[in-house]
Amino acid sequence: MAEFPDTRISLIIRLGEASDVQAWQEFAEIYAPALLGLARRRGLQPADAEDVTQEILFGVARAVQRFQPDQNRAMFRTWLSRIAHNLIHDFCEGRRRRPAAHAISDSWLEKATQAGESASHDDFDEELRASILRLAAKRVQERVAPKTWNAFEQTAIQNRTAEWVSQEFGMTVGSVYVARCRVMSMLRNDVQQLLADCQVTPADSNAEEGLQ
Amino acid sequence: MILPLSKTKSNCPSPEELSLCLRATAVVDDVVQQHIGDCQTCQATLQAIAADATWWDEVETTLYTAPDPAAERIAHSICALSGYQNADPADQELTAHELSQLRTHLQPPSHPELLGRIGRYELEQLVGRGGMGLVFRGHDTDLHRVVAIKTIASHLNPRGAARERFVREARASASLTHPHIVAVYDVITDSQLPAIVMQYIPGQTLEQWLKEQGPMPWPTVLQLGIQLADALNAAHESGLIHRDIKPGNVMLEAGCLRALIADFGLVRALDEASLTHTGALAGTPDFMSPEQARGQVLDQRSDLFSLGAVLYTMLTGCPPFHAPQPMAVLNRICHQRHQSVAVVCSDVPMQVSRVVDKLLQKQPRKRYASAAEVRDMLQQLSRSSIHLQTRRPMQLYKFVGLAAAVLAVALLYPFASMLGQSLGIPSGQSNSGYSLPGESGPPDPAARLLRTQRIADRFVDLDRLSQQLQGIEVAVTELEHAPAIAAAELADRGSVQYSISSELQWLQSEVSRLEMEFNQ
Ligand SMILES: [Zn+2]
Numbered sequence: 001m002a003e004f005p006d007t008r009i010s011l012i013i014r015l016g017e018a019s020d021v022q023a024w025q026e027f028a029e030i031y032a033p034a035l036l037g038l039a040r041r042r043g044l045q046p047a048d049a050e051d052v053t054q055e056i057l058f059g060v061a062r063a064v065q066r067f068q069p070d071q072n073r074a075m076f077r078t079w080l081s082r083i084a085h086n087l088i089h090d091f092c093e094g095r096r097r098r099p100a101a102h103a104i105s106d107s108w109l110e111k112a113t114q115a116g117e118s119a120s121h122d123d124f125d126e127e128l129r130a131s132i133l134r135l136a137a138k139r140v141q142e143r144v145a146p147k148t149w150n151a152f153e154q155t156a157i158q159n160r161t162a163e164w165v166s167q168e169f170g171m172t173v174g175s176v177y178v179a180r181c182r183v184m185s186m187l188r189n190d191v192q193q194l195l196a197d198c199q200v201t202p203a204d205s206n207a208e209e210g211l212q
Numbered sequence: 213m214i215l216p217l218s219k220t221k222s223n224c225p226s227p228e229e230l231s232l233c234l235r236a237t238a239v240v241d242d243v244v245q246q247h248i249g250d251c252q253t254c255q256a257t258l259q260a261i262a263a264d265a266t267w268w269d270e271v272e273t274t275l276y277t278a279p280d281p282a283a284e285r286i287a288h289s290i291c292a293l294s295g296y297q298n299a300d301p302a303d304q305e306l307t308a309h310e311l312s313q314l315r316t317h318l319q320p321p322s323h324p325e326l327l328g329r330i331g332r333y334e335l336e337q338l339v340g341r342g343g344m345g346l347v348f349r350g351h352d353t354d355l356h357r358v359v360a361i362k363t364i365a366s367h368l369n370p371r372g373a374a375r376e377r378f379v380r381e382a383r384a385s386a387s388l389t390h391p392h393i394v395a396v397y398d399v400i401t402d403s404q405l406p407a408i409v410m411q412y413i414p415g416q417t418l419e420q421w422l423k424e425q426g427p428m429p430w431p432t433v434l435q436l437g438i439q440l441a442d443a444l445n446a447a448h449e450s451g452l453i454h455r456d457i458k459p460g461n462v463m464l465e466a467g468c469l470r471a472l473i474a475d476f477g478l479v480r481a482l483d484e485a486s487l488t489h490t491g492a493l494a495g496t497p498d499f500m501s502p503e504q505a506r507g508q509v510l511d512q513r514s515d516l517f518s519l520g521a522v523l524y525t526m527l528t529g530c531p532p533f534h535a536p537q538p539m540a541v542l543n544r545i546c547h548q549r550h551q552s553v554a555v556v557c558s559d560v561p562m563q564v565s566r567v568v569d570k571l572l573q574k575q576p577r578k579r580y581a582s583a584a585e586v587r588d589m590l591q592q593l594s595r596s597s598i599h600l601q602t603r604r605p606m607q608l609y610k611f612v613g614l615a616a617a618v619l620a621v622a623l624l625y626p627f628a629s630m631l632g633q634s635l636g637i638p639s640g641q642s643n644s645g646y647s648l649p650g651e652s653g654p655p656d657p658a659a660r661l662l663r664t665q666r667i668a669d670r671f672v673d674l675d676r677l678s679q680q681l682q683g684i685e686v687a688v689t690e691l692e693h694a695p696a697i698a699a700a701e702l703a704d705r706g707s708v709q710y711s712i713s714s715e716l717q718w719l720q721s722e723v724s725r726l727e728m729e730f731n732q
Contacts, residue, residue: 028287036283050282057286130274131283137275143236156268157275162249174249178233178240181262185234187271188263 026135030194031057033131035084038124042088052091056084081124129195136190140183151176152183223247224254231261317405322353330403333361340417349412352397359397360412362475363405382408384452385476392443394463394474410474415466418526419459427529430560434594436464436471437523441587443473444519448512448583452476455510457518458499459525497541498531502574505542513576516586520571520579527564528556532572546574563593 035056039049060080141149150169154160155176160168162176171179225244233240233248248254259268318328318335327335332353339360340347350361379401386396398409422428428436440462447454454461454476463472497505501517504510524532532550535541550572554565567589573579580586 025287032286033279033283036280036286040280046282050286053282053286129270133271133274134279137271153275157272159272166249172245172249174245174247175240177248177255177258178245181258182234182236182238184259184262184267184271186236188267 028057029135029138030128030131031060031080033134034124034127037127037130038084039088039091041123041127042092044088044091048091052087056080056087059083084124129191132194133187133191136187136194139190140186143186144179144183147171148179148183151179155180156184224251227257227261230254230258233258234262314405317403330361330363330400330405330407333359333398333400333407333409335361350409352409358412360394360410362408362410364407384450388447388450388452388476390443390446392439392470392472393447393476394472396476411472413463413465413472413474415464417460418462418464418471418522421464422459422525422529427557428526430527430564431594431597433523433526434564434590434597435469436526437519438587438590438594439471440473440519440522441583441590444512444515445583445587447473447476448515453510453512454515454518455504456499457515457522459522462522497545498525498534500542500545501576502546503576505545511576512583513579513581516571516579516583517573517576519583519586520568524550524553524568524572527553527560527568530556561593561597567593 032053035053036049039052040046044052060083147169151162151165151171154165154168155162162173162180165171165176166173225247229244230248232238233244248258263271314328318330321328321334323334327337327348329335334351334353335348336351337349338346339349346363348361348363350359351357352359379399382396382399386399389395394413395411396408397411400407400409440457444454444457454473456475457473461474463474464470465472499518499521501510501514504514521532533541533544533548535544550569552565553560553568554562567586571579571586580589
């Protein structure tokens, strides 16, 4: 499916280039919720989670310009995950105040990437998948007719039956099914594209395999 | 997953046909759609083609819970940092979205052609956009005067303790009265749409002015600089730091003769109170001080740095640390020396350029101690501005005479030859037209003078010599500030081999001595 331009450069590489606003937006939209989720998982209070996320993204945004894409592209997620683990850990230990301030200093990155306890990246991946899914959903919603999205949302998320939606919104049951599956299909495509960009392993193998 | 293909009825569409229905733009045949509605097998097939059960589960559990609003705030501030240059503050049309937002927050207007009301203030017309929200021209129905009303975007509305701090800050800034500070009349935080009511200045911001007209003549910059420094001094004396001095916060009255500083402490206070401490709100980081960029504790000298950056921008048309990315700007502010104004604009007198250089010192203690000191310095320069012009090498020639110039060249000669290549002037070594044959090694001062006199004789074009002198002067200024950097640059540019020697330092002192002589 050609929902995306095929020659999509990796998001992380684009960030390093001169003010690619769209890339920055995507970066923030994916990583802010994921890091926030991770920080909350580790038991940080909402305000602290917000602060630490801010610090990580601010510091990373600055450091990303120095990224060497060839060697590091695949490592970005792991790298970010390590920074997140370290800073969240520090935060829990109460070693930081005014966090965003640190993100500017040159030693920030060095300190933030120092190998701490060897943390698993699994829970970060989970958060990343969730925020990518949200972003994809937001984009698909913008591309389809409101009625189509509604059929998907009511049946796939709100747990309504196709019959209920059909009566409530004056659609045939068949069109509710088509709409719901079409949105799902678009969503899956977008998610896989974004996951590939972020180098995250998809949650499962896709359904085509089952059809062969 | 194995689909029940074997059980497919004869009139069921094939999986291929079904998968075509899922194309984003496909028009599905009514008969097929009807069939899907009735046939559970096809429903299952369609669903499996779209995604397998794990996907459906993950989508349901993830999207069922609402996203954390904090994520949006953070994303917003990160994007604001990267995309600030995309916003056009001069765009004075309200978007449909803004208009509908406003309608829900404002009380209905008393006249249909007005936008709406906040308390006793009628909003008449959008006149600008700032980091924190929209700016309207409005009317105070009690005092019957024109006012400017800055609304605070709802997502920035400070809460709890932050709100109290913001209100305190706003009240403090309301206590400032000065001819060059925009007066704050009222702070409204109890309305649905918080706002700051202030003096309305007909005119435009310095930012808009510079965008339309380019750099200002330096005597005008001196005049406006005196006003800004005086305003800063008044605020600093009452214990207030602005923290966001930038062209967008300087109002110019029509005619460009009077400048007023707006938003004392307000934007940064809001920034710190409401979200980030990143300066996202303030839009551009171009005018931040290094200590501010690092998030350190600020004192009034931070404002002096920002003032220096503003004066620099007025003189050259471009901020001293500008880069396409805000992060790069912050990096430059903290780690790189700016190019002196005199290097960028040769028509700006050296003394003016030096005031800006001093304001832009990375370390607060190396700047002026107070805004009053800056004001006095600028005043002094302004009074002697005719003299300043005469100090430029071309005029120096006319007034002081050839002898002085020759002396200057004599003293500067070794340096000049080193710089020769980088300045595009043939050096003594490389061009026989300017050198004496058979000489090598550093000559004694008398020989140097003699040689230089001969060289000067050969200069038919006096302008050329004047340019050379000016170039040397600029280079020496660079050296004063960062000998190592300048030397590296010069060595690189001209591939001239030399080290920073005591001779260079001697030259510097000679140049200062000469300057003092010429000044008298
Ligand atoms: Zn069927």
